[in-house]
Amino acid sequence: xxxxxxxxxxxxxxxxxxxxxxxxxxxxxxxxxxxxxxxxxxxxxxxxxxxxxxxxxxxxxxxxxxxxxxxxxxxxxxxxxxxxxxxxxxxxxxxxxxxxxxxxxxxxxxxxxxxxxxxxxxxxxxxxxxxxxxxxxxxxxxxxxxxxxxxxxxxxxxxxxxxxxxxxxxxxxxxxxxxxxxxxxxxxxxxxxxxxxxxxxxxxxxxxxxxxxxxxxxxxxxxxxxxxxxxxxxxxxxxxxxxxxxxxxxxxxxxxxxxxxxxxxxxxxxxxxxxxxxxxxxxxxxxxxxxxxxxxxxxxxxxxxxxx
Amino acid sequence: xxxxxxxxxxxxxxxxxxxxxxxxxxxxxxxxxxxxxxxxxxxxxxxxxxxxxxxxxxxxxxxxxxxxxxxxxxxxxxxxxxxxxxxxxxxxxxxxxxxxxxxxxxxxxxxxxxxxxxxxxxxxxxxxxxxxxxxxxxxxxxxxxxxxxxxxxxxxxxxxxxxxxxxxxxxxxxxxxxxxxxxxxxxxxxxxxxxxxxxxxxxxxxxxxxxxxxxxxxxxxxxxxxxxxxxxxxxxxxxxxxxxxxxxxxxxxxxxxxxxxxxxxxxxxxxxxxxxxxxxxxxxxxxxxxxxxxxxxxxxxxxxxxxxxxxxxxxxxxxx
Amino acid sequence: xxxxxxxxxxxxxxxxxxxxxxxxxxxxxxxxxxxxxxxxxxxxxxxxxxxxxxxxxxxxxxxxxxxxxxxxxxxxxxxxxxxxxxxxxxxxxxxxxxxxxxxxxxxxxxxxxxxxxxxxxxxxxxxxxxxxxxxxxxxxxxxxxxxxxxxxxxxxxxxxxxxxxxxxxxxxxxxxxxxxxxxxxxxxxxxxxxxxxxxxxxxxxxxxxxxxxxxxxxxxxxxxxxxxxxxxxxxxxxxxxxxxxxxxxxxxxxxxxxxxxxxxxxxxxxxxxxxxxxxxxxxx
Numbered sequence: 001x002x003x004x005x006x007x008x009x010x011x012x013x014x015x016x017x018x019x020x021x022x023x024x025x026x027x028x029x030x031x032x033x034x035x036x037x038x039x040x041x042x043x044x045x046x047x048x049x050x051x052x053x054x055x056x057x058x059x060x061x062x063x064x065x066x067x068x069x070x071x072x073x074x075x076x077x078x079x080x081x082x083x084x085x086x087x088x089x090x091x092x093x094x095x096x097x098x099x100x101x102x103x104x105x106x107x108x109x110x111x112x113x114x115x116x117x118x119x120x121x122x123x124x125x126x127x128x129x130x131x132x133x134x135x136x137x138x139x140x141x142x143x144x145x146x147x148x149x150x151x152x153x154x155x156x157x158x159x160x161x162x163x164x165x166x167x168x169x170x171x172x173x174x175x176x177x178x179x180x181x182x183x184x185x186x187x188x189x190x191x192x193x194x195x196x197x198x199x200x201x202x203x204x205x206x207x208x209x210x211x212x213x214x215x216x217x218x219x220x221x222x223x224x225x226x227x228x229x230x231x232x233x234x235x236x237x238x239x240x241x242x243x244x245x246x247x248x249x250x251x252x253x254x255x256x257x258x259x260x261x262x263x264x265x266x267x268x269x270x271x272x273x274x275x276x277x278x279x280x281x282x283x284x285x286x287x288x289x290x291x292x293x294x295x296x297x298x299x300x301x302x303x304x305x306x307x308x
Numbered sequence: 309x310x311x312x313x314x315x316x317x318x319x320x321x322x323x324x325x326x327x328x329x330x331x332x333x334x335x336x337x338x339x340x341x342x343x344x345x346x347x348x349x350x351x352x353x354x355x356x357x358x359x360x361x362x363x364x365x366x367x368x369x370x371x372x373x374x375x376x377x378x379x380x381x382x383x384x385x386x387x388x389x390x391x392x393x394x395x396x397x398x399x400x401x402x403x404x405x406x407x408x409x410x411x412x413x414x415x416x417x418x419x420x421x422x423x424x425x426x427x428x429x430x431x432x433x434x435x436x437x438x439x440x441x442x443x444x445x446x447x448x449x450x451x452x453x454x455x456x457x458x459x460x461x462x463x464x465x466x467x468x469x470x471x472x473x474x475x476x477x478x479x480x481x482x483x484x485x486x487x488x489x490x491x492x493x494x495x496x497x498x499x500x501x502x503x504x505x506x507x508x509x510x511x512x513x514x515x516x517x518x519x520x521x522x523x524x525x526x527x528x529x530x531x532x533x534x535x536x537x538x539x540x541x542x543x544x545x546x547x548x549x550x551x552x553x554x555x556x557x558x559x560x561x562x563x564x565x566x567x568x569x570x571x572x573x574x575x576x577x578x579x580x581x582x583x584x585x586x587x588x589x590x591x592x593x594x595x596x597x598x599x600x601x602x603x604x605x606x607x608x609x610x611x612x613x614x615x616x617x618x619x620x621x622x623x624x625x626x627x628x
Numbered sequence: 629x630x631x632x633x634x635x636x637x638x639x640x641x642x643x644x645x646x647x648x649x650x651x652x653x654x655x656x657x658x659x660x661x662x663x664x665x666x667x668x669x670x671x672x673x674x675x676x677x678x679x680x681x682x683x684x685x686x687x688x689x690x691x692x693x694x695x696x697x698x699x700x701x702x703x704x705x706x707x708x709x710x711x712x713x714x715x716x717x718x719x720x721x722x723x724x725x726x727x728x729x730x731x732x733x734x735x736x737x738x739x740x741x742x743x744x745x746x747x748x749x750x751x752x753x754x755x756x757x758x759x760x761x762x763x764x765x766x767x768x769x770x771x772x773x774x775x776x777x778x779x780x781x782x783x784x785x786x787x788x789x790x791x792x793x794x795x796x797x798x799x800x801x802x803x804x805x806x807x808x809x810x811x812x813x814x815x816x817x818x819x820x821x822x823x824x825x826x827x828x829x830x831x832x833x834x835x836x837x838x839x840x841x842x843x844x845x846x847x848x849x850x851x852x853x854x855x856x857x858x859x860x861x862x863x864x865x866x867x868x869x870x871x872x873x874x875x876x877x878x879x880x881x882x883x884x885x886x887x888x889x890x891x892x893x894x895x896x897x898x899x900x901x902x903x904x905x906x907x908x909x910x911x912x
Contacts (some may be wrong), residue, residue: 018748120731141836141888146863146881149870157871159821203406209361210401211421212394213474222409229411237751244753248844252867263848266763276762285751300411301456 001297004307010295012286019282020072024065024274072279078272082265087276090261095280098257101176102183102246102284102288108181109242112186114224114231120189121196122219122226132189140186145243148179148252175254180245187241191234202226229299236292240285310378311336312512313358313404318373320357321364321452322348327583331538332610333531335512337479340503342527342544344559345349345518346579349533352402355482359397377479390610393514395425398473398511400502404465404490408457414468415453416491421475432477439577440471444501463494470501480512481505487522499526521563524548532556535591537582542616551626552618555592570595590620598622636825636901646897649890652763656887667704669697672855680707680873690875691867698876701857702883708858709884712769712851713838716776721831724784725779725820731785732792733815743790746782754841759848767850776838787830791823795885826904829895836891843884859884 009032052058058068061183071078077087120132152175162173199205208218247259254260258277265273297303311334320328328350329354343351356362358374360381374381376397381389393399401407408417416438419433428436434453441449444467457465473481483502487495487590503526506513515527523530523544531541532555540553551557558576578595579589590608593599602621610619640646659666674694681691689698691767731742754776761775796819804814841860845851846860847867854861859880866877 025762070628084791092618124871133618137889137892138885141840141849141892142885143840143860143881144862145844145847145867146877146884149863149867149877153870153874173345203401204409205401206361206364207399207401207407207469209364209408210359210399212390212392212425212476214390222412225411240751240753240756244755247753247755247759248847251848265760266759278756281756282752289751302410302458305458306457 021190023278028188051188072125077276084272087272104177105180109184113185114192117189117192120193135188136186139182145248145252151175172243176249184211195230201224206308232295236288314375319371321370322367328536337512338510340513340527342523342530345533346580350536355484394421395476396479398478398481400473400486402485407469418472425476482514484516520559540618551619552613552623633653639901640897643897645893652890659703663703664722667700669700689879705847705857705859708852715772717835720777725788728785728788732789746785762850770853772851833895836888
């Protein structure tokens with residue numbers, strides 16, 4: 001298991017390098033020069049050249065990449081061009097907010113989604129199944145920024161239960177978590193339902209019935225356990241999906257976080273900050289797949305056997 | 309002595325589709341009944357009906373009754389039926405490769421039966437499991453109990469499944485093609501194990517198979533199923549000496565003889581009709597050399613013939 | 629004529645859910661096509677003294693901050709949103725099928741390279757990919773279109789590749805090959821047509837997701853630029869006014885949700901009619 005883990009982590013290195021090249025390159029194709037934003041209109045070309053040199057923007061691309069990557073690995077994410085502060089500071093400020101939001105939304109989606117999928121599968125093709133699947137479909141088809149705004153309108157403005165925006169209190173987390181979570185819930189509920197139905201049709205389940213176990217015990221202890229394997233796999237693969245939801249929802253609820261930072265720096269053409277945000281999201285996605293693989297190995301002895 | 313399992317005139321349908329038509333058979337303690345037929349003839353469905361597990365596959369008994377130890381299954385509560393399964397009726401499935409839960413250690417899967425039905429403690433159940441596994445000639449039973457299903461061979465898994473069927477100390481074992489998925493050498497071992505269970509423990513065995521060779525080897529009685537109907541039923545000796553039904557004769561003809569090349573196995577031409585397209589009259593008539601216009605029109609009744617019974621308008625005369 | 633002989637979309641319409649969903653979709657498409665002919669007002673005529681009106685008999689869905697009729701803008705918005713999403717997915721399917729088929733057919737390093745890139749993109753959320761791309765290309769309908777089609781490219785490449793790999797081993801392909809058919813003939817005449825049904829159905833479902841994505845980009849102000857109405861753009865404008873005039877944002881959002889639900893329900897009906905559930909690449 002340990003050797004597998006080490007190998008699995010080492011496999012992330014080339015992926016990380018590939019992602020970093022892509023992120024580095026993409027940002028250089030973005031039109032709009034940050035230097036222009038900093039210079040006063042009508043500044044002499046010498047001032048511009050001096051500015052380019054100061055941020056290393058005058059050197060060839062591969063050199064810029066090498067310098068950038070070298071610093072990134074040491075935790076130096078550069079200086080934000082607009083905010084004129086170390087990017088790492090901005091990230092360190094934003095990250096906890098996004099992690100809390102994303103983590104809670106993931107937890108919510110998993111718990112509620114598995115619960116709903118379980119109830120739907122146990123009542124296959126009867127009304128609870130149809131009601132849950134209908135609701136889940138509806139939940140997954142609303143744009144998350146819109147759902148967030150409507151929830152804000154109803155619960156914050158009309159009912160006054162939660163703060164409208166910001167991140168000052170724990171209750172300010174409720175609506176954002178719900179907004180992201182409902183989309184994730186739909187995904188999890190669907191996978192759980194299908195996986196349960198698929199698992200319930202397997203041979204060994206017939207034998208469990210023939211052993212005289214109660215149907216509920218069979219469903220909960222055996223069928224659900226099997227259904228959770230694909231749920232975990234897909235959830236881990238789509239962890240970025242949750243983070244993507246967080247980007248929009250942070251903006252809607254005016255919460256500090258990676259999403260807000262990303263959107264803001266994108267509009268200000270602040271390369272170093274955008275690069276850092278994307279790197280963080282990429283790392284989160286990679287860690288997600290890693291955790292997914294590990295969980296899968298813990299849940300399924302066949303996967304463990306395949307590793308050795 | 310009365311029959312332990314008695315299936316009388318049972319018809320089964322899945323949804324609106326009738327699949328079994330008036331099946332009757334019975335097994336006593338210490339006896340082995342072979343239930344034979346090609347795939348699609350309704351053998352597994354009969355087994356599911358005998359265990360009261362038809363709802364699992366969306367099926368139901370539309371006529372007749374299944375009685376276990378004199379009690380009608382239909383008259384029991386689901387809880388009572390569940391108390392029979394695993395405790396008094398042990399089940400051995402067709403494919404040991406898929407019969408075990410892949411994410412549970414095999415020992416735990418056997419333990420649960422005696423813990424549930426015999427109320428044994430965790431350690432007592434494990435001791436019983438290891439004892440049973442040893443009786444089934446599983447080497448290093450203690451270690452095997454800790455193994456995952458994927459670590460075991462097919463024959464070993466089938467022994468585990470049999471141990472599971474035995475763990476509740478049952479009176480009846482239903483084995484649904486227990487050797488089909490296994491190597492020839494392992495097949496013989498498993499058949500031998502099943503035969504010795506009946507001899508040593510006095511259990512009743514309903515052995516479902518498509519192999520008349522296995523029937524000849526260990527069964528006391530045989531019931532031949534074709535397209536959801538009983539073709540012939542009776543003691544093995546007389547039936548093998550002179551099968552009354554042409555289908556039985558054809559199945560016996562399929563047994564590979566010693567010294568016969570593998571390719572020369574003469575199967576029966578054609579295939580079992582699908583339940584959606586059962587032919588009228590005798591369902592075997594499209595594949596039958598003896599078929600007459602009568603066979604295409606009327607359903608042959610199951611009539612006594614010697615010590616058994618058969619359903620054919622053109623029965624072969626009894627031997628002797 | 630038997631039911632079986634009818635084309636699958638028509639048969640899907642004969643199911644109750646399929647009829648309901650298909651009916652709504654036809655209505656929305658029809659309105660989008662006929663927008664200038666059927667709308668009571670022009671979408672860009674401002675009338676500040678009529679601003680912020682709730683629903684009335686003159687303005688069925690009310691007016692926006694410039695006094696423009698919301699129903700009119702919603703119908704014109706359907707034009708923008710549906711065409712942008714539709715064309716984007718069409719491009720995506722086209723490129724995805726070529727890439728996926730080529731990867732499956734040629735195998736080797738090309739297949740491995742495609743698979744790695746596709747898997748990598750697939751684990752990143754479409755919205756992030758689209759946001760970055762729009763930032764590169766620049767906001768507007770073209771930028772949105774390209775961004776959406778690239779964001780979904782991975783999905784169709786994956787699906788087509790899987791379809792071709794499955795079909796390749798089947799008997800009728802082996803038969804064609806043994807009859808001496810050329811590689812490109814088999815690919816064009818046998819493999820692609822057979823892979824088409826699942827790909828087309830999932831293209832339809834993806835169009836639903838693309839509508840949401842288009843609306844989200846519009847919300848960030850990166851979609852169709854004013855005064856051209858799009859559902860996302862209307863919601864973007866409405867979000868600032870949500871407390872003052874919630875109807876400005878509520879109706880476009882509902883329209884998006886109902887349309888996407890309809891696409892999903894119709895897709896389900898199609899999947900059932902075509903009997904391709906197990907070939908949909910894990911769609912739950």
